[in-house]
Amino acid sequence: MNLPSSFPLVKHQKLGCGVVNERSRHLVSTMAEPTNTPMPASTPVPASTPRSSSPLQQYSIPSLTPNATTATIPLWPSTTSSPDTATRKPQRPIVLHIGDPIKYNPDTYAEFNAAFEVIRPPTPERERNELIRALKEERWGHFSAIFRPFWGTGGEMGRWDAELIDLLPSSVKVFASAGAGFDWADTKLLGERGIIYCNSGLAAAEAVADFSVAMIISTFRHLPWCMNAATFPHLTSSSDARSTFRECHARATAASHNPRGHTLGLIGFGNIGQQIAAKMGNPAFGMKIAYYDVVRKPAAVESELRATFYEKLEGLMKVSDCVVLCTPASADGRPIITAETLGYLRPGTRFVNIARGSLVDEEALADALDSGVVRAAALDVHMDEPSVNERLVRMVTGLGFDDRGQHPGRVMLTCHNAGGTVETHVGFEELSMRNILRVVRDGAEAVTPVNLHWLREKKGV
Numbered sequence: 001m002n003l004p005s006s007f008p009l010v011k012h013q014k015l016g017c018g019v020v021n022e023r024s025r026h027l028v029s030t031m032a033e034p035t036n037t038p039m040p041a042s043t044p045v046p047a048s049t050p051r052s053s054s055p056l057q058q059y060s061i062p063s064l065t066p067n068a069t070t071a072t073i074p075l076w077p078s079t080t081s082s083p084d085t086a087t088r089k090p091q092r093p094i095v096l097h098i099g100d101p102i103k104y105n106p107d108t109y110a111e112f113n114a115a116f117e118v119i120r121p122p123t124p125e126r127e128r129n130e131l132i133r134a135l136k137e138e139r140w141g142h143f144s145a146i147f148r149p150f151w152g153t154g155g156e157m158g159r160w161d162a163e164l165i166d167l168l169p170s171s172v173k174v175f176a177s178a179g180a181g182f183d184w185a186d187t188k189l190l191g192e193r194g195i196i197y198c199n200s201g202l203a204a205a206e207a208v209a210d211f212s213v214a215m216i217i218s219t220f221r222h223l224p225w226c227m228n229a230a231t232f233p234h235l236t237s238s239s240d241a242r243s244t245f246r247e248c249h250a251r252a253t254a255a256s257h258n259p260r261g262h263t264l265g266l267i268g269f270g271n272i273g274q275q276i277a278a279k280m281g282n283p284a285f286g287m288k289i290a291y292y293d294v295v296r297k298p299a300a301v302e303s304e305l306r307a308t309f310y311e312k313l314e315g316l317m318k319v320s321d322c323v324v325l326c327t328p329a330s331a332d333g334r335p336i337i338t339a340e341t342l343g344y345l346r347p348g349t350r351f352v353n354i355a356r357g358s359l360v361d362e363e364a365l366a367d368a369l370d371s372g373v374v375r376a377a378a379l380d381v382h383m384d385e386p387s388v389n390e391r392l393v394r395m396v397t398g399l400g401f402d403d404r405g406q407h408p409g410r411v412m413l414t415c416h417n418a419g420g421t422v423e424t425h426v427g428f429e430e431l432s433m434r435n436i437l438r439v440v441r442d443g444a445e446a447v448t449p450v451n452l453h454w455l456r457e458k459k460g461v
């Protein structure tokens with residue numbers, strides 16, 4: 001892909017396994033941001049908002065080599081709770097490690113282990129009730145940090161809400177987690193308790209943006225229709241198989257378009273939104289880039305990405321040919337995409353969600369697909385994961401035209417896969433460790449904090 005030479009993020013930065021450079025510092029400051037400010041109903045989008053700038057030190061994430069995926073590293077001996085931790089004085093600050101052991105970054109882990117006493121409770125101690133018991137007993141002493149390097153494990157206790165946060169020792173300074181999203185923790189409450197929450201969105205951005213490209217293209221080219229027609233009827237040797245193939249081959253053309261020249265409307269213009277813009281805009285796919293965010297991005301970012309800002313969600317939705325949701329979940333858990341906001345769309349608009357399922361009223365979306373207001377949709381995330389909305393599923397799998405004359409395969413559904421690559425996980429581990437090293441060992445600012453505004457409010461800074 002030819003990218004503008006003035007776009008150093010994509011040219012020089014390999015997110016998750018490369019060097020975080022000047023450009024990405026800016027992106028961190030605009031993506032790893034808080035979204036907990038309650039928004040009035042008339043301003044429904046808690047899109048990316050800036051946090052105050054942090055003097056991010058340049059650091060490198062070791063390149064991913066084939067070996068890295070299989071690297072085995074010695075685990076810190078204390079991989080289970082140590083019964084006497086609460087009574088003896090630790091030599092080094094204690095880090096409570098929840099979830100799987102480190103897999104990809106042995107060198108950083110060696111540094112981490114040298115700096116901290118890492119305690120990794122076994123799974124049963126991470127279940128909510130047992131965790132509550134352990135915290136009440138101060139089983140892990142006065143630990144300084146919580147460390148969750150994997151997205152797939154470490155969430156056994158459920159949401160970090162007041163019930164858990166109130167039990168944390170006052171020694172906890174930082175909670176560093178895998179994952180771009182942070183709706184699994186009450187980051188406002190953590191901030192008010194003086195605990196910095198750091199996400200790892202920076203490490204996931206490239207993977208999520210790549211997946212978004214596939215989803216956007218799917219909405220223009222109706223990949224589910226093309227794939228289903230070539231597959232399912234043929235599996236059952238149905239006599240319709242050949243005619244289903246022929247019908248798709250003949251009729252998909254009239255329903256398909258090149259993205260070039262169409263307007264891509266990004267709701268949220270943080271790190272992920274900006275990477276999607278870089279991939280889908282000129283000169284690659286040639287889409288016009290429009291965005292809505294609660295805070296307008298600097299003119300240099302807009303000009304680099306040729307992005308037009310819309311102050312209101314309504315304005316963005318009205319001009320978009322394809323809307324992509326790339327903003328963190330709203331603090332109050334309310335959806336942004338509702339019957340009301342879908343009403344802003346021009347008939348035939350496409351819709352993609354790679355953010356959070358809670359942001360979309362799926363019944364309203366299914367209605368909009370039924371009526372043709374939304375022509376095609378692609379959703380990686382779902383309201384009630386791991387369940388998927390049945391009406392939307394039927395729009396993926398149907399093989400014939402419906403009674404309104406709409407073609408099948410208008411929806412693509414995936415299993416919350418957008419950020420899921422090895423490179424993302426390399427970066428999740430690395431960033432989580434770097435955040436804790438900086439805050440606890442170095443007494444420096446975190447790399448990717450998301451709740452500094454709550455911390456500052458509490459401290460009156």
Ligand SMILES: O=CC(=O)O
Nearest residue numbers: 179180181204419
């Ligand atoms: O959804 C995945 C993430 O938040 O990284």
